[in-house]
Amino acid sequence: MRVLGIESSCDETGVAVYDSERGLLAHCLYSQVAMHAEYGGVVPELASRDHVRKLLPLLTECLDQASVEVTDINGVAFTSGPGLIGALLVGAATGRALAFALDCPAIAVHHMEGHLLAPMLEPDPPEFPFVALLVSGGHTMLVEVRALGEYQILGETLDDAAGEAFDKTAKLLGLGYPGGPALAKLAEQGDPDRFRFPRPMTDRPGLDFSFSGLKTHTRNLWLNIKTNEAAKAESVKADIAAGFQKAVTETLTIKCKRAMRETRANTLVVAGGVGANLSLRENLLQAGHQNDWKVSFPRLEFCTDNGAMIAFAGCQRLLAGQSEPLNIAARARWPLNELQGI
Numbered sequence: 243m244r245v246l247g248i249e250s251s252c253d254e255t256g257v258a259v260y261d262s263e264r265g266l267l268a269h270c271l272y273s274q275v276a277m278h279a280e281y282g283g284v285v286p287e288l289a290s291r292d293h294v295r296k297l298l299p300l301l302t303e304c305l306d307q308a309s310v311e312v313t314d315i316n317g318v319a320f321t322s323g324p325g326l327i328g329a330l331l332v333g334a335a336t337g338r339a340l341a342f343a344l345d346c347p348a349i350a351v352h353h354m355e356g357h358l359l360a361p362m363l364e365p366d367p368p369e370f371p372f373v374a375l376l377v378s379g380g381h382t383m384l385v386e387v388r389a390l391g392e393y394q395i396l397g398e399t400l401d402d403a404a405g406e407a408f409d410k411t412a413k414l415l416g417l418g419y420p421g422g423p424a425l426a427k428l429a430e431q432g433d434p435d436r437f438r439f440p441r442p443m444t445d446r447p448g449l450d451f452s453f454s455g456l457k458t459h460t461r462n463l464w465l466n467i468k469t470n471e472a473a474k475a476e477s478v479k480a481d482i483a484a485g486f487q488k489a490v491t492e493t494l495t496i497k498c499k500r501a502m503r504e505t506r507a508n509t510l511v512v513a514g515g516v517g518a519n520l521s522l523r524e525n526l527l528q529a530g531h532q533n534d535w536k537v538s539f540p541r542l543e544f545c546t547d548n549g550a551m552i553a554f555a556g557c558q559r560l561l562a563g564q565s566e567p568l569n570i571a572a573r574a575r576w577p578l579n580e581l582q583g584i
């Protein structure tokens with residue numbers, strides 16, 4: 243089966259062609275980052291309009307790269323939620339209409355299921371069952387994955403997502419948007435142990451997270467330094483970035499170790515934008531090595547939003563015979579545990 247995947251849940255337009263026999267044939271991505279940077283964050287209406295502008299040319303480009311005709315497509319997968327409703331509607335309407343025109347099935351994909359399955363696009367893919375750490379701009383959760391669609395949420399953030407905390411802290415430090423990668427880059431030059439940062443919710447049992455206190459702690463620290471040591475402010479930025487990153491990384495690692503122990507799983511899958519953070523990858527690989535579990539990540543470009551993960555996830559569901567009716571499905575909110583198995 244040859245599936246066209248469309249991702250448009252936030253500020254990236256992604257298209258990919260995945261073939262169940264031959265694997266990923268092509269994927270193309272257009273990022274709206276430059277447009278939103280001017281506003282310091284994603285402007286939903288601008289995002290929707292840009293998806294409208296970019297999706298069809300990207301689709302043509304992707305089919306060209308895959309060397310397939312549109313009529314060679316026999317399934318269409320689109321991100322149906324969660325995300326920005328206007329942005330989702332662009333991909334959902336295009337995907338559904340295209341499937342109708344081609345007289346082939348369409349499937350509405352859960353964005354987080356896409357992230358969760360992304361490591362399966364790599365050589366040596368993880369096998370079910372596993373525990374997944376999903377860390378993106380909108381979500382932070384630990385999920386026990388027994389099979390496709392069989393997800394039990396073990397813990398999740400009570401407030402900010404890890405990526406959101408990175409972005410807000412980066413903004414505070416004047417690093418612009420999107421903050422995660424910029425903060426990570428600055429952290430490379432800093433001393434992570436110069437300032438003390440909390441490891442939130444690690445001193446009590448459970449697998450939930452909370453990052454808003456850490457963000458506030460960082461803000462107070464920064465404001466204090468800015469007022470009292472104005473001259474040194476620039477030089478300590480990197481130390482704050484490094485200390486913050488280490489706190490997030492260690493907190494996530496502690497919770498992953500706990501989840502692995504409790505479930506007795508032997509594979510940890512890490513996915514979502516923050517999964518591109520090299521310090522987190524290093525920490526989790528080390529924990530895996532010490533505790534004898536496998537750690538599986540997507541390649542860096544498939545940690546953040548992309549069409550390939552949607553084409554792959556959709557293909558698995560289409561192969562199992564699932565498909566959508568003719569209405570256009572888009573949901574801004576869509577709890578992961580509402581998904582059905584195959």
Ligand code: KG4
Pocket residue numbers: 252377378379380381404405406408409420421422423426514515516517518519520545546547
């Ligand atoms: O998965 P994603 O592309 O979009 C959502 O579904 O949210 O994740 C984007 C998030 C942003 O918060 C971004 O700052 C963060 O992932 N991110 C990073 C890194 N690369 C992206 N955070 C920390 N370090 C990175 N290298």
Ligand code: ZN
Pocket residue numbers: 353357378379514515546547
């Ligand atoms: Zn995402």
